[in-house]
Amino acid sequence: MEHLINPLVKDVQISGIRKFYNMVADIEGTISLTIGQPDFPTPTHIKEAAKQAIDNDYTVYTHNAGYLELREAASNYVKDKYKLNYDPANEVIVTSGASEGIDIAFRTILIPGNEVILPGPVYPGYEPIIKMCGATPVYADTTKNGFRLTADILEKYITEHTRCIVLPYPSNPTGVTLTAEELLDIAELVRGKDIFILADEIYSELVFDQEHVSIATFLKEQTIVLNGLSKSHSMTGWRIGLLFAPAAISQHLLKVHQYNVTCAASISQRAALAALTAGRNDAIPMKTEYARRREYVYSRLQAMKLEIVKPNGAFYFFIKLPEGYASSLDFCLKLVQQEKVAVVPGDAFSPLGEGYFRISYAYSMETLEKALDRIEAFLAKK
Template sequence: MEHLLNKEVKQLQISGIRQFFNMVRDYEDVVSLTIGQPDLFTPQPVKQAAIDSLNQNKTVYTPNAGLPELREAISKDVKKYGLSYDPESEIIVTVGASEAIDISLRTILEPGDEVLLPSPVYPGYEPLIRLAGGVPVHVDISTYNFVLTKEAISENVTSKTKAVIMPYPSNPTGVSPSEKQLSDIAEFLKEKEMFVLADEIYSELVYDGPHLSLASFAGMKDKVIVVNGVSKSFSMTGFRIGYVLAPAWMRQHLLKVHQYNVSCPSSTSQYAALEAISNNQSAIKNMRDTYNERRSFVLSKLEEIGLSYVMPTGAFYVFIHLPSEKSTFDTAVELVEQAGVALVPGSAFSEHGEDYMRLSYAYDMETLKKGLDRLKNYIDW
């Protein structure tokens, strides 16, 4: 009966990140610097808010778009990015940023529509594009210092291009476009009938200046769907709370897809997110400072080892240049087997990630030091 299943689903592969992470678990004494899972704990008041909501029997369906008070808190919070969204008509609380991306793509795409992906890129977008009937178009941004620029977009736009994905700060490189680059993109897209899906889940983890959203530029609100959430900023990955910001005319259609998909996110998680956003902003700074300290340590060790890398200005990843006669995947396996350290092969982020490895510094300093010492030993052999 398997032949009767949806062919697009059958052709999907498990994320290369997860494939490699799962493989590493079969080895003994391996320092894994693979997964972008914050090792810092969810703030205690946030956990208590979840517990309190349970004890107060707040366990019923919420409105499809999410708790009104949570949407109000989100609306106030995103003003720091220069964004203005009405909590009643322009915000939907979703089951993580992943669902926000899914409903956005399913709302805007029709069969054959092309979506530009700045590659190397997080592997979660392409399957959702394909499941929505779209065609992913990988744009090699390595020649643009790993940033999607106006030039990179214009060179790849066709009559079938429906959307561009702007995932910044980037996973896997940690980079973001400059204000000038965003301004150029906004100017270019103003007259184009194209959408932008701006995945800004790492917006709070920016180290060299404030995060800039493309949606804040003049004339872009009607074109940009902003995706964000609390997973990375408050170390709440398991709570699965994200949100989507969109103009009211679009949000009404996004809400239909969301409603028939999940009805609403977990009420318990929504109350936790409300506490996080409303009363725990200091936790963001503490986490950001911790990651920034780790970033400095990792970069200094890589320079000591003699390895080049893409300079990360956000998120918690470093994209390390590690060329070899072997494929990047085989080199990553060799690192595990010979050096006892695991990094994600760049090929997990498309063919444009070959000769690179992604290191996650969402690990404690002791683990990072141990892993980098092993990487140094491998390079010195």
């Protein structure tokens, strides 16, 4: 019966991140720097809120868009943090993780024949959904611009078929973000055009050297903002995402969301309410620790003479391969086989990621030190 499967689904590949992780998972003694998951536990007060929600029977369907109380908290959160203004009644949707937010956004705005511009290299979760909508991903090369998709680069890729531009900043896999001036330039470039911006800001609370700015500050009417609690509050498994968009767009996003999942999990929503109110600054101690790890990893990689762009957000380094390897996969396989350190091949992040590898520093200092010692030993053998 496989021949009857939707060909757009058959052509989708498992994420290169997960594929490599699964490939090396059974190699005994391997230190993995592959997964972008905070190593902090979910804050206690959030877990307690979830326990209380169970005891208080918050175990039934919520409003499709989520509890109004939670949407109000989310609206207040982005207003206080990022100066964004969204009406909780009709411009905020609680999703089942940011991944569902990506899915419903693309399924709402894309039709076959559309093009979506992505800054390459980029997180691999966008391309499959774009293709399943019958649209085409177009990768804008940012490798010669410090991994920043600026207006002058973006302009070269806009065509009459462009329907959406994805701005995932801070970026996975590069950790790079954009300045307010760069975002304003992009806003002016696309203002008034029939083009949506999908601003994936899941790492907005993990920006180190500047304040996070959303392009929705300058271009709300064309922007869908995606955020969530996975990275900011170490709640990856709770599956809470947040979509913000003008009511004229949100009313259609909500229809797709309704028929997709009905509503986000009620218990997770009550936990999210605690995160966005009492826990609104829970990310600060995590960010402080990530910044410390970033400085340590940066100094070690520099000492190894590796070519890197210092990240100013998230918890990744995207590193140029040293000479002498056939591909990023070749490098990563040899590293795990010889020194038992797993990192992610750059081609997992689009063809423009070939020639690089990604490491996550969302791991303890002890783990990072051991892994970097092994990488240093590996490079010394060349």
